[in-house]
Amino acid sequence: xxxxxxxxxxxxxxxxxxxxxxxxxxxxxxxxxxxxxxxxxxxxxxxxxxxxxxxxxxxxxxxxxxxxxxxxx
Amino acid sequence: xxxxxxxxxxxxxxxxxxxxxxxxxxxxxxxxxxxxxxxxxxxxxxxxxxxxxxxxxxxxxxxxxxxxxxxxxxxxxxxxxxxxxxxxxxxxxxxxxxxxxxxxxxxxxxxxxxxxxxxxxxxxxxxxxxxxxxxxxxxxxxxxxxxxxxxxxxxxxxxxxxxxxxxxxxxxxxxxxxxxxxxxxxxxxxxxxxxxxxxxxxxxxxxxxxxxxxxxxxxxxxxxxxxxxxxxxxxxxxxxxxxxxxxxxxxxxxxxxxxxxxxxxxxxxxxxx
Numbered sequence: 001x002x003x004x005x006x007x008x009x010x011x012x013x014x015x016x017x018x019x020x021x022x023x024x025x026x027x028x029x030x031x032x033x034x035x036x037x038x039x040x041x042x043x044x045x046x047x048x049x050x051x052x053x054x055x056x057x058x059x060x061x062x063x064x065x066x067x068x069x070x071x072x073x
Numbered sequence: 074x075x076x077x078x079x080x081x082x083x084x085x086x087x088x089x090x091x092x093x094x095x096x097x098x099x100x101x102x103x104x105x106x107x108x109x110x111x112x113x114x115x116x117x118x119x120x121x122x123x124x125x126x127x128x129x130x131x132x133x134x135x136x137x138x139x140x141x142x143x144x145x146x147x148x149x150x151x152x153x154x155x156x157x158x159x160x161x162x163x164x165x166x167x168x169x170x171x172x173x174x175x176x177x178x179x180x181x182x183x184x185x186x187x188x189x190x191x192x193x194x195x196x197x198x199x200x201x202x203x204x205x206x207x208x209x210x211x212x213x214x215x216x217x218x219x220x221x222x223x224x225x226x227x228x229x230x231x232x233x234x235x236x237x238x239x240x241x242x243x244x245x246x247x248x249x250x251x252x253x254x255x256x257x258x259x260x261x262x263x264x265x266x267x268x269x270x271x272x273x274x275x276x277x278x279x280x281x282x283x284x285x286x287x288x289x290x291x292x293x294x295x296x297x298x299x300x301x302x303x304x305x306x307x308x309x310x311x312x313x314x315x316x317x318x319x320x321x322x323x324x325x326x327x328x329x330x331x332x333x334x335x336x337x338x339x340x341x342x343x344x345x346x
Contacts, residue, residue, distance in 0.1 A: 014075055021093035023288045058075060059106075059250040060292070062098030063088060067075020 010071035011053040017042045020065035026057035035066075078105045081115065083135050090129055094288015096247035096273030100194055101130045103250050103271075104163065107257035108136075111161075118161045121150040123175060125167035126201045126275075127194030144175025147182045150189050158188070158331040161261065168195040168209035172228050176208075183237035186265040187330035192257060193230055193268065196275035204278035215282045230270045235323045240265035242323040246272040246295035249319055256321065265329050272299075272317055 013034070022041035034051045038044040043066055045051075053070040082105070091097045108118060118136040122128035123146035131138040137160075141149045150164045171179050171193045182189060198216060199205040206216035206223045209230070213222045231242045241263035245253035253271055260267030274280060274291035285291050295317070302320040305313060 019088045021088065023094035025094065025289050025292060028289050028293075055074065059102060059254075060099055060247070061102070062091065062095055062247075062288070064075070064078065064082065064098065064102060067078075069074070069076070 011048075011051045012069040012071060013045050013048060013051055014067040014069065015043055015045060016065045016067075019063045021063050023062060025060050025062065026066055029056045029060050031056070074106075077109050078102060081105050081109065081135050083133055086133050089133055091126060092275075092277045092288075094274065094276045094291070095126070095200075096196065096271075096275075096288065096292065097127050097130060097194055099247040099250055100127070100192065100253065100271045100273055101133065103247075103254040104130075104165075104192060104257055105134070107254045107261065108161075108163070110254070111258055111261055113161045113261075117159065118163070119150075119153055120163045120165060121146045121153065122165040123167070123170040124201075125170045125199070127167040127196070127273075128165055128170060130165050130194075144170055144173070144178060146170070147175060147178040147189065147191065151178075151182060151185075151187055154187055154189055154331055155334060158335070162189050163261070164189050164191045166191065166193050167200075167207075168193060168197065168230070169199045169207035172208045172230060172233065180233070180237040183234050183239040183266050183268070185330040186238055186240055186327040188264055188266070190257065190261045190263075190267045190269070192260075193270050194273050195230065195270050196273045196279060197227075198275050198279040200275045200278040204282060210279075214279075216279070217282075230268065231322045234266075234268040235325075238266070238325075238327060239268050239323075240325040240327050241267035241321075243268070243321045244270040244272065244317070245319050246299050246317060247274065248292050248295040249299060252319065259321065263324070264332075265325075265327060272319075 020042045027035045032050040034047045036046045055068045120131045121139045122131035124143035204217040206219045208228045210223045234242045243256040260269045276288040280291045299317045299319045305318045
């Protein structure tokens with residue numbers, strides 16, 4: 001885990017806003033404050049550059065609304 | 074990763090019916106990742122479910138799925154496995170569906186050690202019907218049918234499964250989603266009856282009534298109250314009282330039912346010829 005968080009990688013964050021129910025689990029579990037809830041109470045990517053691709057948001061999202069694709073460099 | 078998971082979903086059915094913060098989607102996600110990682114052939118994968126919030130899960134999956142009657146998911150799954158033993162059969166049930174309405178099917182599937190992977194979504198309540206207490210509602214907790222607190226002792230699903238003859242028993246919470254995925258994989262690989270209890274949050278039917286907060290707070294509650302099998306070994310029964318032991322809890326050896334059934338067919342044919 002420590003290694004996974006060490007250095008930023010080329011990460012693509014996929015959000016499916018229509019499926020998001022705004023529970024805020026991803027926002028709270030993100031170790032790098034990448035996510036936030038927008039004015040409609042749905043997930044929004046606010047600091048994409050800080051994402052380390054750990055995937056905690058994806059595996060804990062009850063709505064299949066967020067995904068992380070880590071690009072191979 | 075999401076794209077791989079999505080390939081096994083019936084996307085046109087989304088967003089799903091579960092409430093905001095409900096943990097059922099986290100269990101479903103772990104199941105899909107486990108099936109993907111196991112490399113199961115989607116055409117030879119069957120997901121059978123009973124009735125209740127959690128049992129709606131089968132309808133969201135693009136495998137061979139069967140949404141059955143209340144408590145009878147294991148009975149249908151037993152039929153499928155007997156007819157087509159080569160199929161990978163996963164059975165999704167809620168705590169009430171598995172241990173109350175389907176309690177007998179549950180213990181007898183375990184006794185037979187039939188090669189099914191049962192995943193029990195334990196949210197401690199009957200969510201869909203309005204928050205009545207289930208056999209998994211802990212003593213003292215409130216439900217619509219226990220407004221002053223539940224006076225019944227709850228089942229321990231793992232002990233029940235083990236006592237009835239299951240050969241793989243494990244437990245994880247939705248907070249420990251990766252562990253849950255790995256345990257489902259191990260259960261699926263076990264040639265026999267496997268039970269994986271997934272502790273999941275029902276913020277609306279259970280959490281709200283018991284002042285446990287929203288889905289996120291209930292998820293963090295799981296983090297605080299879960300101890301691994303290894304940690305639990307060093308703890309006293311008093312220390313373990315309000316804890317949830319997670320990990321692989323039991324592995325046993327017993328003849329598998331469909332194998333025995335094939336043998337009896339062969340024997341019967343031998344006699345008649």
